[in-house]
Amino acid sequence: MAADRRIVIENCSIATVDADDTEYTSGHLVLAGDRIESLGAGKAPEGLENVVRRIDATGHLVTPGLVNTHHHFYQWITRGLATDHNLFDWLVALYPTWARIDERMTYAAAQGSLGMMARGGVTTAMDHHYVFPKGSGDLSGSIIRAARETGVRFTLARGSMDRSEKDGGLPPDFAVETLEGALAATEATVDEHHDASFGAMTQVAVAPCSPFSVSTELMRQGAELARRKGVRLHTHGSETVEEEQFCKELFGMGPTDYFESTGWLGDDVWMAHCVHMNDSDIAAFARTKTGVAHCPSSNARLAAGIARVPDMLAAGVPVGLGVDGTASNESGELHTELRNALLINRLGAHREAALNARQALRLGTYGGAQVLGRAPEIGSLEPGKLADLVLWKLDTLAHASIADPVTALVLGAAAPVTASFVNGEQIVENGRLLHVDEDAIARSTRDEARRLARIAAQA
Numbered sequence: 001m002a003a004d005r006r007i008v009i010e011n012c013s014i015a016t017v018d019a020d021d022t023e024y025t026s027g028h029l030v031l032a033g034d035r036i037e038s039l040g041a042g043k044a045p046e047g048l049e050n051v052v053r054r055i056d057a058t059g060h061l062v063t064p065g066l067v068n069t070h071h072h073f074y075q076w077i078t079r080g081l082a083t084d085h086n087l088f089d090w091l092v093a094l095y096p097t098w099a100r101i102d103e104r105m106t107y108a109a110a111q112g113s114l115g116m117m118a119r120g121g122v123t124t125a126m127d128h129h130y131v132f133p134k135g136s137g138d139l140s141g142s143i144i145r146a147a148r149e150t151g152v153r154f155t156l157a158r159g160s161m162d163r164s165e166k167d168g169g170l171p172p173d174f175a176v177e178t179l180e181g182a183l184a185a186t187e188a189t190v191d192e193h194h195d196a197s198f199g200a201m202t203q204v205a206v207a208p209c210s211p212f213s214v215s216t217e218l219m220r221q222g223a224e225l226a227r228r229k230g231v232r233l234h235t236h237g238s239e240t241v242e243e244e245q246f247c248k249e250l251f252g253m254g255p256t257d258y259f260e261s262t263g264w265l266g267d268d269v270w271m272a273h274c275v276h277m278n279d280s281d282i283a284a285f286a287r288t289k290t291g292v293a294h295c296p297s298s299n300a301r302l303a304a305g306i307a308r309v310p311d312m313l314a315a316g317v318p319v320g321l322g323v324d325g326t327a328s329n330e331s332g333e334l335h336t337e338l339r340n341a342l343l344i345n346r347l348g349a350h351r352e353a354a355l356n357a358r359q360a361l362r363l364g365t366y367g368g369a370q371v372l373g374r375a376p377e378i379g380s381l382e383p384g385k386l387a388d389l390v391l392w393k394l395d396t397l398a399h400a401s402i403a404d405p406v407t408a409l410v411l412g413a414a415a416p417v418t419a420s421f422v423n424g425e426q427i428v429e430n431g432r433l434l435h436v437d438e439d440a441i442a443r444s445t446r447d448e449a450r451r452l453a454r455i456a457a458q459a
């Protein structure tokens, strides 16, 4: 949209998620080009020029677009398998299938994962992709293409594994890359796809998978590579008691100390899960501003435990929310994670207000932007920020009797998305994706899931 073309949204509740948690019961927003030009209480100012569209958003809450901070898109075509396993057993059951993915499968799975999230209010997504079978094609390119087509802002965390069974790791030997191959391919992906500019639609992070699937050398050199290139670092950390035991046996220390010893704490790092953290681990994350991708549904599905999010927030740790891969969170939705984060953390802390609705919304918006390093641009509704926002319909049977819109959004049923914008461009209307064919994606994900199951069964 040209910079002088304006969209006016009026008559809505607004939760800005700015530093003061400013909210308007009945307000307006003016979008100009790709930015939020102004917002406030009451009607938009009279006499605005070049208004190309006026949206009467009566009955809606407008929030910043949701930001997903941890996912594995390829798992969209292996949902519903190994349903009663803990993390290590689940991984061992699924690695042989995952090691057979190819470019067509990865593209379809990325379309499915992105489509499901975008329909539910996600405007910024990430994919931690760490399985690169030999001869499987341009997997990273196919994932980035799917993100561009869907219209969401995107971070590809180029993952890798090089510690297989023969080196004491968990993955089978045929599922991993070499140290040199993983580093070279990661660097090439950064060079080809990373955009460091304000408002970038595609960024790349360096993302070796986890302590039990990655050599210490790949952790160290991966961190050096990321810092040389000025990109962020991502990995799984402290997810289960088994991982903690693994680290103590192999490295003689717990996961957080191991990460610190390999250069993996810092304000350019975010880690998924962080369930098994003691006080000194949380203090180390807070001191270094290392971010956390909290994935409550996946942690429950894999019986991993409950991350100490209220303690992390109190200590000043940046925390966002993650769907996680859909082989461990079949719903694939982020808006339900707002509710699950609130409920699960109250259970974990045994405290009624351990996390409230506004904190949950902040985790899914500004917190996510912080951990992805995008907080100057997105995550809150403020003049000058990019126009990434969602109109949630709260005036139907599901929500109309709840007076407070943020409570309705977080604690109520999953709210319908009337419209969702990225850079001021609409990508969702009435819960349907505008730029891609949802029904065609449903068919191709079904077909690719079946093809993968067939190939894996024959291997």
Ligand SMILES: Nc1nc2[nH]c(O)nc2c(=O)[nH]1
Binding pocket: 072, 087, 091, 209, 210, 213, 236, 239, 298, 324, 325, 328
């Ligand atoms: N929840 C998940 N944890 C993981 N650890 C690891 O090494 N891979 C995974 C994964 O796919 N999901």
